Amino acid sequence: MIEAIAFDLDGTLLDSMGMWKTITRTYVESKGAKLNRDLEQRLTTCGMDQGLHVLREELGIEDSYENMRAAFTDLVVEKYLTEVKAHEGAMETLEEVKKRGYKISLATASNYEIVEEVLKGKGMDQYFDFVNTCDQVGLPKSDPNFYHKLARDHGVQEENLLLLDDAIYALRAGREAGIHCLAVYDEESKELWEDGLYKDFPAIDNLTQVFDYLEK
Numbered sequence: 001m002i003e004a005i006a007f008d009l010d011g012t013l014l015d016s017m018g019m020w021k022t023i024t025r026t027y028v029e030s031k032g033a034k035l036n037r038d039l040e041q042r043l044t045t046c047g048m049d050q051g052l053h054v055l056r057e058e059l060g061i062e063d064s065y066e067n068m069r070a071a072f073t074d075l076v077v078e079k080y081l082t083e084v085k086a087h088e089g090a091m092e093t094l095e096e097v098k099k100r101g102y103k104i105s106l107a108t109a110s111n112y113e114i115v116e117e118v119l120k121g122k123g124m125d126q127y128f129d130f131v132n133t134c135d136q137v138g139l140p141k142s143d144p145n146f147y148h149k150l151a152r153d154h155g156v157q158e159e160n161l162l163l164l165d166d167a168i169y170a171l172r173a174g175r176e177a178g179i180h181c182l183a184v185y186d187e188e189s190k191e192l193w194e195d196g197l198y199k200d201f202p203a204i205d206n207l208t209q210v211f212d213y214l215e216k
Helices: 017-030 037-043 048-059 065-082 090-099 112-122 144-154 168-177 187-194 207-214
Strands: 004-007 103-108 130-133 161-165 180-184
Touching: 004 144, 017 037, 017 048, 017 065, 017 187, 037 048, 037 168, 048 065, 065 112, 090 103, 090 207, 103 112, 103 144, 112 130, 130 144, 144 161, 144 168, 161 168, 161 207, 168 180, 180 207
Parallel strands: 004 103, 004 161, 103 130, 161 180
Antiparallel strands: none
């Protein structure tokens, strides 16, 4: 029985993966480096702080961490608030999930100070009992321990927690931790879906379809 639901933010509630990828690619290319698909996907499960360290170490970027963080934070907040839209069905789903009495959390790789501002700006902050970010927890979403902590923070057993996420690394780690995982289609991951990486997970392409899953 599902008692609590954890939502991812980027690519699940918000149509923002393209924004993150564009900003990251532009920055990386400006430093004479290039992202491959695997590294790009791994970055989706890291907090911004950890992701910047990964970029510096794996791509040999020489810019200081402080300069990188300042540049990313300014760009990201502006684009979140002026360009990024909620995915179709996101607000209706959050409203209905809350109405049905589920415990609700946000489980995201985005930096907490950015998430806090974005949730308020999008009118989503009212729905969540708490927010867990990779930077706060000190773990990437590709680590099963992230989801063990998420279950503890909800006060439920792993088998009573459902994760909605678009990132394959997060879904795999959640499944390893013993929680229910529902893959959410995002156009930015189209190639991965076509390659069959999500075939082992139940999947939806509109968040309102979560209720069909819950009622099975």
